[in-house]
Amino acid sequence: MEAARAEGRVLVFAQGKPLIRDGALAYLTSRALQSLGVSGVPVLFLGLSGEQAYFALDLPVDAIAEAAAFGVFADQRLTMGGLPAAEAAIMAEALGVLNWHASHKFCARCGAPSAIAEGGWKRICPSCETEHFPRTDPVVIMLVIRGERVLLGRKGSFPPGMFSCLAGFMEPGETIEEAVARELLEEAGIAIGAVRYVASQPWPFPSSLMIGCHADALGDEIRVDEIEIEEARWFGRDEIRSALGRPLGDPAMLGVPPKSAIAHQLMRAWLEE
């Protein structure tokens, strides 16, 4: 690990926020890390690009202030959308695994402290020998279609005017299609027929895989559960087309997630069908 790090480029995070410089991920050298007094902190091996090894590291708290000399620790969700696709993928990979280490330092089977192995891609319990791998939680997110209208909902935590696709964690024992049907019945009282997979997106906050679908509603009467979402409504093509083309922010108009979000892509795909 030490030898490889000496030659590698290290993507650093401060409490989940990536170091950014000039709009791109800022990698630090081993010399820069040494100047910050960082050593012996678990490092994740991201891979090789030619001869160049790439790593990721979650900075210890006492190194964060000085590391700011090398760039800006940016909001991780906003950063995902602004980076080129390849950089966003590297960031999602690194953040997903680092988040997992931060919350899985102990063996869930026996309670003993576990140890990092295989360049950060595994943890092993020295007590009961159980191997643990990074967790990825599948989430279904779906645009519900009823003729020329689609269903969007809003959580109480959304900015005023913002609506998005409904979504929920998959449960053990169900297919993607069954999860879509269960969530829509629970959250909006909508029964559905056909489900069509559209696209997927990793969303490492902390560890989701968003599985995006279109679903055909069998009726249009909405019964919101008011726990998960505070309101759900049908929107027409013109409303969706306008909302996709303008930034969030005007509380008097429909706002939808930005282009980088899979919810946006699900709406765009419907318009273009």
Add this chain to the structure above:
Amino acid sequence: MEAARAEGRVLVFAQGKPLIRDGALAYLTSRALQSLGVSGVPVLFLGLSGEQAYFALDLPVDAIAEAAAFGVFADQRLTMGGLPAAEAAIMAEALGVLNWHASHKFCARCGAPSAIAEGGWKRICPSCETEHFPRTDPVVIMLVIRGERVLLGRKGSFPPGMFSCLAGFMEPGETIEEAVARELLEEAGIAIGAVRYVASQPWPFPSSLMIGCHADALGDEIRVDEIEIEEARWFGRDEIRSALGRPLGDPAMLGVPPKSAIAHQLMRAWLEE
């Protein structure tokens, strides 16, 4: 929990094997459980069907022998395929959550013993208050298509003559399509173009969600990694059609997984395209 169990029907497992009677899941009553000396064992609430509550329970080791009076503890993988779809789904749900409890008795964040909550659908750490939810691991499984032939591989653990679709666990930070491409490059040296989602299937051994896809190969030269699989080969339509129609068992002929397996469905879907 106790009050509900008194009126409920309980699906029981012995070390992961479901109790089966007359080819169907055998539910026990609270009276039957009492006769086995079972009390205070964590019970999972599966849901209501009308007024009838359904639960699942992993039998303590000392109750297993006597419980055999109520039916047979059947192989869980073979049982999945033989049950009607609704029963297979209930079994997958119950087994997925019970498997998770069995291997997650401690808080992965702080190492303290955690407690069952919400009818078995959650664990809470009394020490650091972290909430833990059942884990579902997304796995991509793919039929690789090259004109009129498809790629199948075999592991060393397969019976002689058996081949199946290639598959692998998704990693943090990747889309479904990226996981399909990475796995095929790693395991068989095959580069791919388009990926099409076909179907999904829960596979609770212990906690997978199988995401089934078709993928178009860009070439036909195979380089097997020999760690994951021992051989991979291209098969034509006639070979696949014949194999789908006969049971596994003749080592001199191609054998493929049974109809209940998603690998079988991926081959069937390709033939019917």
